[in-house]
Amino acid sequence: MNLRALTRGDAAVAGAAVLLFIASFLPYLSWNCSGAYCGNIDTSQNAWSTALFPVLPSIYLLGIAAAALILVQRFQGPAAANRQVLGLRLDQWGIAFAVAALWTSVWALGGAGTGPSVSHGFGAWLGLISLIVLAGAAAAAPLVPALKAPLVTDRPAVPYQGGYPMPGQPGQPQPGQYGYPVQGQDPNQAPAYGAQPGGYGYPAPGAPGQAGQPGPQDITPAPVAAQPAPAPQPAPAADFAPFWFAVPAPRALAPKDNPVGAPIGELVPGTWYLAVEQRGTALVAQLQDGTQGVLADTSGIQRG
Known part of the structure; x- marks a missing residue:
């Protein structure tokens, strides 16, 4: 259902x-009812x-x-x-x-x-x-x-607006730095400051100059294979303003950088999506988890 x-x-x-x-x-x-027999009726x-x-x-x-x-x-x-x-x-x-x-x-x-x-x-x-x-x-x-109007709608995704950096952002401690425990390390074990691999000038495993590893003079640059140039993308509309929209039927969402690639998601009816960019007749839509892709078929969409 x-x-x-x-x-x-x-x-x-x-x-x-x-x-x-x-x-x-x-x-x-x-x-x-009025009468002697009304009590039974x-x-x-x-x-x-x-x-x-x-x-x-x-x-x-x-x-x-x-x-x-x-x-x-x-x-x-x-x-x-x-x-x-x-x-x-x-x-x-x-x-x-x-x-x-x-x-x-x-x-x-x-x-x-x-x-x-x-x-x-x-x-x-x-x-x-x-x-x-x-x-x-x-x-x-x-x-x-x-x-x-749909009875059940998904809540639009809201970008992170906190004042502190999220895990993985610049300024957040990373595993193995500043005494932060390495993955798999006993949390009750005291960190060895200055002796962590890759911290405070201590060479990381596999770094040049380490025993058994080639030094800078022994490294020969490897040839880099030529990468095919990406297909040209339509220029975004200059006067475009983001808006919410819904689709009348399920439609696939192509990758943002490769509109002819394999779909990365699907837009379903009854859900509002945010159009963040227009490329010719196509739209760049944003899913609830923040993923963005290209919607090539924009016929019959309902603007919010």
Whole structure:
């Protein structure tokens, strides 16, 4: 299941289905009873009562089934975009079921079985409200931008802004320097200042002048193989400003210095990425871990 494919409209559909399920257990009809035999008669019934059939399957269960079809279509992601059942996609069947359940609920509120002493309970009205939200969110989700927004988004990567150098940066102690323990050394062993290999003028293992190692006069420069010149890259746009964007379908990210090389990552829908540079029609995008690469296919992207 692809949770990143869910939108805010899908969340509204799921919430309405939960309310509809709760409403089915609340009183649907209630009436006033006066007389000697009223003590043995229930004064309210919910949708699960057989006396109210077919209220349960035609209103409540039909609405819940509509929400299930819509969410199943979203969970399947772009792979099910063209998958149809009897000429319609699952979400289209869900919208039709939601509208049918809403239509039935409206007519049931004024249908037979009502009278001066009979009234619809809270379950009937909550079910109607839930179906209005369900049908409205299902039909408007593909059209309203606020409902099409992703429900789950990754937090954009924030560059390191601390005041102290990170491990590996200049100014940070390295293993084997200034008494910092060498990898594999006992941390309880006192460091030998001035006697560490490569520290304070002490020759490191394998350095020229060390016993068994050639001196500077014995070293013969090795020929350096000519490296192929890198392919020319398009010049960055002069008036480019970084912006956030999302892709409509998974797309590969090529290396920044070699756009024709093997992909180094993948951009997926439902996640915002930062465009840091433009090269012709391509963009240099930054992943959440700070990796940057070239996105060659920029068709259909959504700017933030």
